[in-house]
Amino acid sequence: MAEMQGTNLAIEVKGLVKEYPSKVLAVNGIDLNIKSNTIYALLGPNGAGKTTTINILTTLKEPTAGSIKVLGFDVIQQANKVRRNIGVTFQEMILDDELTGRQVLDYHGRLYKLGARERQKKVIELLKLAELEEAADRVVKTYSGGMKRRLELVRGLMTEPEILFLDEPTTGLDPQNRSSIWKYIRNLKEKSNLTLLLTTHYMEEAEELADYVGIIDYGKIVIEGTPRELIDKMGADTIQIAGNGNSDLFIQELKGHSFIQNIVNTNGLIQIGTDSGNKRLVEVVSIASKSGFTIEDISIAKPSLGDVFLKYTGRRLRDK
């Protein structure tokens, strides 16, 4: 992490706290350092504080405490400078239904005082990028969900921002649209010097896109790193076993072996972290039979970011 302390930080957050007037503590002391030209995914369950964090970074809400700098500008003192240099796509679709796609982009450019020629040029370029050229002069009402989302994403680019904030960019989209938007986001980063901060609760999304992942829960970052680092911390493979018998003894026996890295027993599902699932499967099975544990179901899983996520945020479903 040493290189992250350099001067090329796009976002620098120290001790961010946000308490709403209703006394809800939405963000409870977050530190974030996001390097320029990277994709950072803020991952968390509903209500973890992702959107509040984005709202503060994009100057929509004021923090209760903390020092928050976006592109070196303070989000409170220099809000307009921050605003001028960021693009935002919100969680919910925010589009004027009665305008055409072209008008949506054009009016966005006007709000940022872009000249007529520049607007025209950008609009053509972005409609092409979003593959909306044919629908450009239809009112947005007639667009599909995916088309609307693509339009929103390119709208954020009208003003050539240095940072693009995407709050759950693919929520509510079908798999086809989701993967096309992923492709599109990756392209964006490669072509321009963009920094992207996205929030999501889709693990695949973070795994596909992010250079860095921060898992946020109860208003705090619980772990942070590259997806690879986080997954490696989980151990190489997981053998999952469900069955009957003396599971305590079985686990006790397993723990004596050096190739076992960790064991989690959640409601009868035993997850065994090991160096190689394929190689150790037979040994694990024989340990089970020796300790009188009957296996009903066994599988080998390569750990994913989802496992990391569950490890740090728990299995329990939460209400928002």
Place this chain on the structure above:
Amino acid sequence: MGAALTLWRKHMIKLISKKEESIGVLFQPILWVVLFGTGMKSVMSTGMVGNGDFYMTFMVPGIIALAAMSGAIDGGLTLLFERVQGIIKEYLVAPIPRISILAGNAMSTINKSLFQSLVILVIGVLMGAKFVGLDPLGWLGGLFLITGYSLGFAGIGLAVASRTDSPGGYHMLIFMLTLPLLFLSNALYPLEYLPTWMQVGAKINPVSYVVDGLRQTIFDSNALLTGGELLPLWLCFLVVIIFAILSMTLAYYSFKKSIK
């Protein structure tokens, strides 16, 4: 100012592109003058005063006040929908002054009011209302009064729209606020025919001042139905200016609070 102009432009484009709404903007005032005007005119001409043209002259400023009021309500509703749908966030993350969001909205409201007033004036002439003629100062004064007055009601609409999230609640509140303002005024009937308590009410109501102001600037006050005293013209201007400033200030603080 640039941002306010952009938002004004956008609202206007949306209005024109929605056929039902633009037809409504055009026909609502026509219906008021034609239906309400004709009805009242015949009632008036059967009994008390002359041929009823007096009443048209008397009533057309009132209809202008009414139309401007309902236009302002629609303006508030535009802000309400922008808030509920989240479109306001696009404005809030843009490097524009917060007040330009209100200013753009108020400009579209005034724009609609002036257009509707023009329609009402034309229909009014056709139906017998008498005007001052071509006194440029009078017309300019009238224009100023309509602008100030619709700014005043735009402010009320925007203030309420900043505080509620439900269109139903908005309509209820606005209805409670604006209906008494219209009927407790001299817009539709001369003050001297009203009971004292209503006269008092009408005199503390800004609507009465814009209406009497219009009667003296645009219309031929000699041809009015009423022989009674009109409110002094300087006071009409003063009240309308204060009304506009107060309600826009209220709208500004109410809006600021809503985006905190």
